[in-house]
Amino acid sequence: MFRKILFFLLIAGAVVLIYFSYNKYEEVKAPVSEGFHAIPGNACFILESRQAKNVWKKLSETNIMWADLLGTEFFGKLNLFGNRIDSVLSSESGAYEMMNNHSVFISVHKNTSGSFDFLYTFSLPDLSKEDVVDAVILKACGNSEVAKREYDDAEIKNAKFIQTENLFYYTIHKGIFSGSFSGILIEDAIRQLNSGVPVTNDKSLSKVLGTAGEKSEANLYINYKNMPEYLQTFLNPAAKKNISFFSDFAGWSELDISLKPNALLMNGYTFASDSLHQYLGIFGKQKPQQIEITDVIPANTSTMLFFGVSSFKSFHRDYKFWLDSKNQLTNYNATVDAVNKKNKIDVEEELLSLIDNEFALVITEPGETYYASNSFGVFRSNRIAEAVKKLNSLSDSI
Numbered sequence: 001m002f003r004k005i006l007f008f009l010l011i012a013g014a015v016v017l018i019y020f021s022y023n024k025y026e027e028v029k030a031p032v033s034e035g036f037h038a039i040p041g042n043a044c045f046i047l048e049s050r051q052a053k054n055v056w057k058k059l060s061e062t063n064i065m066w067a068d069l070l071g072t073e074f075f076g077k078l079n080l081f082g083n084r085i086d087s088v089l090s091s092e093s094g095a096y097e098m099m100n101n102h103s104v105f106i107s108v109h110k111n112t113s114g115s116f117d118f119l120y121t122f123s124l125p126d127l128s129k130e131d132v133v134d135a136v137i138l139k140a141c142g143n144s145e146v147a148k149r150e151y152d153d154a155e156i157k158n159a160k161f162i163q164t165e166n167l168f169y170y171t172i173h174k175g176i177f178s179g180s181f182s183g184i185l186i187e188d189a190i191r192q193l194n195s196g197v198p199v200t201n202d203k204s205l206s207k208v209l210g211t212a213g214e215k216s217e218a219n220l221y222i223n224y225k226n227m228p229e230y231l232q233t234f235l236n237p238a239a240k241k242n243i244s245f246f247s248d249f250a251g252w253s254e255l256d257i258s259l260k261p262n263a264l265l266m267n268g269y270t271f272a273s274d275s276l277h278q279y280l281g282i283f284g285k286q287k288p289q290q291i292e293i294t295d296v297i298p299a300n301t302s303t304m305l306f307f308g309v310s311s312f313k314s315f316h317r318d319y320k321f322w323l324d325s326k327n328q329l330t331n332y333n334a335t336v337d338a339v340n341k342k343n344k345i346d347v348e349e350e351l352l353s354l355i356d357n358e359f360a361l362v363i364t365e366p367g368e369t370y371y372a373s374n375s376f377g378v379f380r381s382n383r384i385a386e387a388v389k390k391l392n393s394l395s396d397s398i
Contacts, residue, residue: 034123034176035103035105035122036105036198037198038173038178038189039121039189039192039199040119041192041199042226043107043108043119044109044110044222044227044229045220045221045223045230046105046221047105047221048104048105048219048221049104050101050102052096052104053089056082056086060086063260063261063264065262066079066264077118078106081120088137089136095132095136098132099122102123102124102125104120105121106119106120108230110230110233111184114233117180117181119179119180119182119185119189120177121176121189122176123176124175130172133177134146140159140161140162141159141160141161146159147159152187152190152191153173154173154194155171155172155173156171156190157170166181167181167183169182171190173189174193178190203271203273204272204273205223207251207252207269207271208268208270209221211254212256213256216256216258217257218259219257220255220266220268222253224247224249224253225247228246231243248276248277248279249278250271250278251270251271251272251276251278252270253271254268254269277326282321283315285314285318286308286310286311288308289308289310290308291358292358293306293358293359296378297362297378301362301363302363303361307360309357312356316348343394351391351394354379354390356380356382357380358379358380359378359380360377360379361376362375362378363376
């Protein structure tokens with residue numbers, strides 16, 4: 001009888017051991033959340049790459065445009081952030097390998113001091129890689145003590161990397177690594193994950209996500225709603241009031257990025273919501289046009305803002321409808337009336353009626369910082385003789 005009981009206990013113990021071992025294996029191998037899910041909704045820019053190591057090397061070491069951009073505060077901070085992360089990951093064998101076939105994200109967020117912080121996120125291949133991450137961070141801070149604290153069912157750790165003054169904060173929560181030199185941003189990322197409502201639930205973002213090129217070296221996502229807050233960090237008070245327009249420009253853009261030694265090529269898609277009356281929506285009824293205006297603009301053009309429409313009349317009508325939806329039509333009409341009164345013309349009837357399917361704002365390379373004398377309006381007209389006559393007449397009267 002004793003041997004039967006012992007045999008039963010051994011079998012039961014083996015079953016329990018197998019059960020818990022299997023559950024642990026399933027936990028470790030369970031699919032983790034996407035890195036996108038940890039990005040807080042106040043992001044202005046999100047950069048995604050499935051080739052993080054190679055892209056950063058090409059961008060920071062071989063792209064001459066990047067070298068020129070480093071003189072600005074934003075790109076200087078981004079370069080410093082990227083170099084520190086790259087140095088940390090390169091210091092440990094297998095660190096970069098765990099990101100193979102996994103997207104790595106760097107997102108930009110405005111902070112409470114009026115500047116901006118970066119958040120670095122990616123999903124782990126499986127939960128067994130947490131030890132690898134901890135080993136990488138520990139080595140990067142010279143094996144000094146890593147502080148820990150609990151926050152909203154997650155653990156936030158912070159350490160000071162060798163030769164840096166600021167603390168680096170990170171967490172691995174629900175299978176996602178989130179790292180930043182801002183502890184507040186890590187808390188935001190944890191709350192975002194716990195909410196169960198990822199930023200990708202945004203209709204505009206989900207639309208452009210479907211257009212992202214999977215073979216691109218990187219993808220850039222732009223959130224226009226948060227654009228004014230970001231741009232304000234670079235502008236003087238007088239200029240800040242003029243950038244609120246961007247929040248109504250569109251929803252999100254997705255741009256596929258291709259890196260060349262002397263160029264940064266971007267091509268993508270922008271979604272504008274009709275229900276929110278966003279500016280780009282006024283192009284919804286227009287058809288794409290062949291760009292031919294480049295045949296006549298100066299060779300020293302540095303900037304061109306191009307518009308191509310199949311019907312300028314309907315475009316202008318829809319533009320005024322958009323202004324009305326934003327309570328700006330009164331100001332527009334007042335400006336037009338002032339121009340008409342000063343120059344004794346009907347600018348909409350006499351000049352806008354001359355514009356055909358192409359028009360652009362062109363800025364040539366200036367000899368000084370004042371751009372007004374180097375800025376030009378260019379448009380195509382099928383009534384050239386009439387256009388020249390009216391413009392000459394207007395020029396004589398001014």
